[in-house]
Amino acid sequence: MYAFVVAIQPELNPRFLINMKAFVAVTLATLLAVVYGADVDVCHSSVLTACDGREGGEVACNSLHGGFKHAERDMQSYxxxxxxxxxxxxxxxxHFNSYQKHRPGFEKLFKELSDKAWDNAVNLIKKITQRGxxxxxxxxxxxxxxxxxxxxPSLEVDELHSLALAxxxxxxxxxxxxxxxxxxxRLDKEEHYDPEVSHFIEEKFLEEQASTIRKLSGYANDLAKLVSVPDPSLSVYLFDEYLQKQ
Structure with missing residues (x-):
């Protein structure tokens, strides 16, 4: 009798396990359908239609979350x-690189500002894409x-006015x-709150722009004092040399 039980056990066990696995899978699927069935914004509730490009795909299976959608248009404008x-x-x-002006320091300053603004635009595009x-x-x-x-205003301006425009x-x-x-x-509106984008704006833009504003305002005030003489040509030349070394 003992030998008989040992002989048939290997045949019964696999079938039993398969049936149990199927039962558990069906039970879990039923429970998940009950839990998520009413929530159209959850990817799992519409996974068959939301993630294959059919209607509803833009609602659930994407990286949109937090308050990003309330700032997306402003970020694109930015x-x-x-x-x-x-x-x-x-x-x-x-303009300052022309043979008439020949101000290498001012050329260098505005080329760096141009590159910085371009890099900022690229970083913004990457962030918008990352967030869906x-x-x-x-x-x-x-x-x-x-x-x-x-x-x-005309961009063909003198050195002091170019700093003011910048x-x-x-x-x-x-x-x-x-x-x-x-x-x-805005903590008073939970749907607007997005600390990740907030941190990104603070770290990549607000701190850097505060530093740039401080630098340009210092340049403008210094140059304004230097040109308040009957013949400021030497003062402007020396200031341009100073900018080349920055």
């Missing part, structure tokens, strides 16, 4: 602002650049970053 500002700085840089948004550079937002707002532009960019930060830091 991309446009950074790109337009980069272009304006590039024009200023080439889509950057559409063809979409029209508000007029982006301070230098280009309203009656566009300072105004950086202050506008800082204000735009503060508006995005304020929108996603």
């Amino acid at each position: 991309v446009n602002s950074q790109l337009a500002t980069s272009y304006d700085y590039l024009l200023l840089s080439t 948004g889509v950057t559409n550079l063809n979409e029209k937002h508000e007029i982006p650049s301070t230098i280009s707002r309203g009656k566009q 300072l105004d532009s950086e202050k506008k960019l800082a204000g735009d970053a503060q508006r995005i930060h304020r929108r996603i830091s």
